[in-house]
Amino acid sequence: MARPTKEGLEYFPLDTDIDQDEKIIVVVAKFGMQGFGVIIRLMMEIYKNGYFYSWSEKEQYIFSMKVKESVEFVNEVVDECLKWGFFHQSKYEQCGVLTSKGFQKRYLLAANRRKSVHVKPEYNLMEEVSDNNNEDNADNNLVNVDEVSAKTPQKKRKESKRNNIYVEVISYLNQKTGKNYSHKSAANQKLINGRVSEGRTFEDFIRVIDIKCEQWIDNPKMSEYLRPATLFAQKNFENYVNEKLKPISQKQSDPRDYEIALNKWIANGGDPDEFDYGK
Template identity: 30%
Template sequence: MARPVKLGLDYFPIDTHVLKDIKIRRLMKKHKTPGVLLYFMLLCDIYESSFYVQVDQDYLFDLSDQLDIEDEEVKTMLDYMVEIGLFDAGLWKQSILTSKAIQERYIAAKGRYLNERKLEKQYLLVPVTAVKEEMAANTSVNAEETLISAAETPVQTVESAQSKEKDSKENESIFIIERESGAPARENDQSLLKDQWDQWKMDLLNDGDWCNLLIRISGKGTSLLENAYDAMRYFDDFNLLRALGDTVRTRKEYQSRFIAWWRHNHWETDMQILAGSKTAAIPQVRINKPAARKSRYEEMMQVAEEAKLLTQQMFENHGFGYSFTNGIETASDYTV
């Protein structure tokens, strides 16, 4: 299916003290620079795909070719990395390289965009729910610290507090007027809306039933899904420019209005046309006019001319003693 949520990461975090880690120092001491370089190559390959990598003969060859060393030496380095705890020993028996630390960083990096249904749970070493709860707890602590910090800040004067309250009421009134009049939402409100819409995009593109419905309604096949995410982005811009953000407040409203909007645009997949920077080409229809019909008199004259030519050929080819010269019949001396 086109445009699914990407399982891998575009980048991953590295601790600033990684080279001081006892495991990395042991690896560096035993296998020098090639060993450390191989470890970081493995991390890049793991996070690019998801949270693990499967090692087979082709992958061993690829690693050895990049490092310009033998396959056996790469295998020895991998075994040592497992031995010192850089990778999980149990999964290495299945030729799988991963670890608890790698998986925790992966889940934290994906955050709310983590697609649990696509995770291969047989290789998981950490409970996803527990990691998410820990992330939520840390977020909650940070929020509480922010609130406490704000509460500890004293109000300078009564007049300042009254002024802020007055400004707040004025801003609230303006916000209500904008909502009721259909005026564009404020910048902060638009930002919140776009964040919510971004989440709905991911949810919908990972909803198999919704994707099948989109394919069935459009009649364009699965290739349509390759452009669905980009089309949704232009749908967002359309809503904001037309001040329709307030009318798209639920996922149900978002998906139904998006389908109606894309159908109205004839399921266009050229993003320049959806953006309005390019005009769709109008097919040219060429109509061949029928030839003008001849009059009955012209038809009779044409038939007579054809009959005259046919008769001339018959007489001249068979030598009946007649010839036609300038339309005048003449007889020849036909003697034996």
């Protein structure tokens, strides 16, 4: 006999600062830790069931009995959670369930190794839902966990690539200037993002840093402007990146080198009038 398909989760993630979440902070402020405890127990019921909890009159009494609180108090907490968006108001009014996009997303990611894991179309709040509303095949509107898990690594790769350019560009600038700018700075990241969105590459940032360091590094006044706010600003970057690096100057020869070479030429039987130092 086949083992029945498991729907819910055995455990779920809980942020350490969940009591500061803007969707429940007012609820906690209004009902205290007693109300916070009710919220956590509701989350347990939701994840134990999967991604939603049917909030019928029967379930309200059963839940109240479990948490040893009055039905009236529990419903006051739920009403506040609906009001502030912790639970989705429309889905509760239409379907009588407590759910949210966050619950659904975390459930799908947690259950991504299971087969045929989906969100019912009538409860679905995920952006990945299919637009094909074929009435003959309700599965067209199911959200498959494979679709979500496949998109998540791609998103992570993009974020990783973006974070890398922050680190590499700012680190190179610090190395060239001896300064200590942060690649985590929102202002610095915004500047880099702006230039990347215009098609600029990592090599362009390095070129700008090299050019301006060559021009300004030995000038106490101008070296102050070797900073992201100046170098990567839109109004400056386009001009800076199109400037040219100075050609590497050839080391001036020592006059004595000419004499040494001439004497060596003569010693080897060469005619002084035919000596060419450039050869």
